[in-house]
Amino acid sequence: MNKLKRHFYFAFVMAAASISAQPVFAADVPAEVAPANAGISAENILRYRQLAEKDPEQYLPQLAKLLGVQGSTYSVVGKMKEARIPYEEALSIYRQLSQKYPGHYLAELAGALINVGIPYEAEHRLQEAQAGYEEALRIYRKLALNNPEMYQVKVAIALNSLSHSYVDQNRFDDAVAASEGALTIHRQLAKSQPLLYTPYLAENLTILANVHSDAGRLKEALVFYEEAIALYRTLMKTNGNRHQMEMVWVLRSRGLLYRKQNRQKEAQFDFEEAMTILHQVAGKIPELYLAMAPTMLEFLAFQYEAQQRYQDARISFEEVVQIYRQSEQANPGSLFAQLGRSLLNLGTLYHREGRFDDAQQAYEKAIAFLRQAAKKNPETFQAYVANAMINLGMVYRQQKQVQSARLMLDEAISILKALPGKSPQHQADIDRANRVLQEL
Numbered sequence: 001m002n003k004l005k006r007h008f009y010f011a012f013v014m015a016a017a018s019i020s021a022q023p024v025f026a027a028d029v030p031a032e033v034a035p036a037n038a039g040i041s042a043e044n045i046l047r048y049r050q051l052a053e054k055d056p057e058q059y060l061p062q063l064a065k066l067l068g069v070q071g072s073t074y075s076v077v078g079k080m081k082e083a084r085i086p087y088e089e090a091l092s093i094y095r096q097l098s099q100k101y102p103g104h105y106l107a108e109l110a111g112a113l114i115n116v117g118i119p120y121e122a123e124h125r126l127q128e129a130q131a132g133y134e135e136a137l138r139i140y141r142k143l144a145l146n147n148p149e150m151y152q153v154k155v156a157i158a159l160n161s162l163s164h165s166y167v168d169q170n171r172f173d174d175a176v177a178a179s180e181g182a183l184t185i186h187r188q189l190a191k192s193q194p195l196l197y198t199p200y201l202a203e204n205l206t207i208l209a210n211v212h213s214d215a216g217r218l219k220e221a222l223v224f225y226e227e228a229i230a231l232y233r234t235l236m237k238t239n240g241n242r243h244q245m246e247m248v249w250v251l252r253s254r255g256l257l258y259r260k261q262n263r264q265k266e267a268q269f270d271f272e273e274a275m276t277i278l279h280q281v282a283g284k285i286p287e288l289y290l291a292m293a294p295t296m297l298e299f300l301a302f303q304y305e306a307q308q309r310y311q312d313a314r315i316s317f318e319e320v321v322q323i324y325r326q327s328e329q330a331n332p333g334s335l336f337a338q339l340g341r342s343l344l345n346l347g348t349l350y351h352r353e354g355r356f357d358d359a360q361q362a363y364e365k366a367i368a369f370l371r372q373a374a375k376k377n378p379e380t381f382q383a384y385v386a387n388a389m390i391n392l393g394m395v396y397r398q399q400k401q402v403q404s405a406r407l408m409l410d411e412a413i414s415i416l417k418a419l420p421g422k423s424p425q426h427q428a429d430i431d432r433a434n435r436v437l438q439e440l
Contacts, residue, residue, distance in 0.1 A: 045070065064093040064108065068115060075118055077287035084119035091116050107143060110136035110154065114161050126168050133161040153189060153200060156182035160207050172215035179208040199243065202231040206250045213257055225254040244281050245288065248274045252292060259299065268303045271296040290327055294320050294338070301345065310353055317346040333372075337381060340369035344388050356395050363392035382419055383426065386412040390433045402440050409433045 255270035347362030396405035
C-alpha cells in the first residue's frame with residue numbers, strides 16, 4: 001500500500017474507531033444561544049468561540065470537541081492540511097484544560113494527540129507525530145490502570161498509531177510489535193464482548209496485514225487479510241451496510257498483494273467484489289471512491305482486455321478517465337499524467353476494436369495531457385508522448401490521412417531518439433514507427 005493510500009486508510013480507521021470527539025449538539029447550550037444547526041460550519045465554530053470568550057469554563061471544552069469533529073471530516077477524506085489546523089487548536093485547548101484541571105481532560109488530550117499525528121505524518125513531520133503518539137500511549141496506559149474496560153481499547157489505538165508512524169520510518173519490526181500488541185488487546189476484548197469489539201479486531205487485523213505487506217512479508221500479510229475479510233463478511237451479515245467501506249479497503253489490499261504474487265485471477269475477484277461495493281457507497285464518500293477506484297479499475301480493464309471482454313474493459317477504462325477528469329477539475333493541473341495515460345489506454349482499446357474516430361480523439365487528448373506532464377518530468381513522459389503519437393499515426397494511416405500520419409510518426413521518432421540512454425523499448429518503438437512510415 002503506497003503512503004498516500006495508507007494515510008487515507010489510517011485516517012478512515014481512526015474516524016471509524018471514534019478517536020475524535022463526539023459532535024456537539026444544540027442541547028449542550030442554552031436554547032437562547034444554541035445555533036440552529038449544531039454542525040461543523042464555520043459560523044457554528046465562530047459562535048462557540050464567542051461563547052467560550054464569555055464563559056470559557058463551560059464552552060471551551062465544547063469548542064475543542066467541535067474543532068475535533070471538523071478536523072475528522074477533513075482527515076477522513078484525505079484533506080490533511082485542512083485537518084491539521086482545527087486539530088492543532090483542539091490539542092492546544094485540551095493541554096490548557098488538563099493543566100488548569102489536573103486529572104481531568106487527559107483522555108481528550110490523548111485523543112487530540114493521535115488526531116493531529118495523522119496530518120503530521122502526511123506532511124512528513126514524523127518525529128512530531130511519533131512523540132504525540134507516545135505521549136498518548138502513556139496517558140491511556142495510566143488511565144487503563146483504573147479503568148481498563150474503557151481505556152484498553154484506547155491503548156490499542158495508540159499502539160496502532162505508533163505502528164503507522166514506524167512504517168513511515170521503515171521501522172518494520174517495531175511497527176509489527178506495536179500492532180501485535182494492539183491485536184492482543186483487541187482479541188481479548190472481542191472474546192469477552194464480541195458484538196462491540198469484533199469490528200476493532202477486524203480493523204487491527206487489516207492494519208497488521210498492511211504492515212507486513214509494506215515490509216514485503218506477503219505470506220504473513222495474506223493470513224491477516226483473510227482473517228479480517230472473514231470477520232467483515234460475518235459483520236456485514238448482521239449489520240447490513242455498516243462495514244462496507246472497511247470491506248472495500250481490505251479486499252483492495254488483498255487484491256494488490258495477489259498482484260505482487262502474480263495471482264492475477266484472485267486479484268481480479270477481489271477487485272470486482274470491492275468495486276461492486278464501492279459503486280454502492282460512492283455517493284456517500286466520493287473522495288474515497290475517487291482515491292481508491294482507479295487502480296482497481298485499470299487492473300480489471302487490462303484483465304478483461306486480455307480475456308477479450310472488450311465491452312467490460314471499455315467500461316472500466318472509461319470510468320477511470322471520468323474519475324481523473326473529475327479530480328482534475330477540482331485540482332487543475334494535478335493529474336495531467338494520470339489523465340494522459342488513462343486516455344492512452346482507452347484509445348488503444350478503441351483502436352483494437354476498430355473504432356478509429358474514438359481512438360483518434362482519445363489519442364489526441366492523451367498527447368495534450370502527456371505533453372503537459374512531460375514539461376515537469378520529460379525523462380518519464382516524453383516516451384509516453386511518443387508512444388501515443390505512434391498510435392495516432394497508425395490511426396491516421398487507417399483513415400488515409402497520410403500527411404498527418406507522416407508528421408506524427410516523424411515527431412515521435414525524433415522524441416525517442418532524443419531521450420537519454422539506449423532503452424530497448426525506445427528502439428522497439430522507433431522500429432515500429434518506421435514500419436508504419438514504410439507502409440504509407
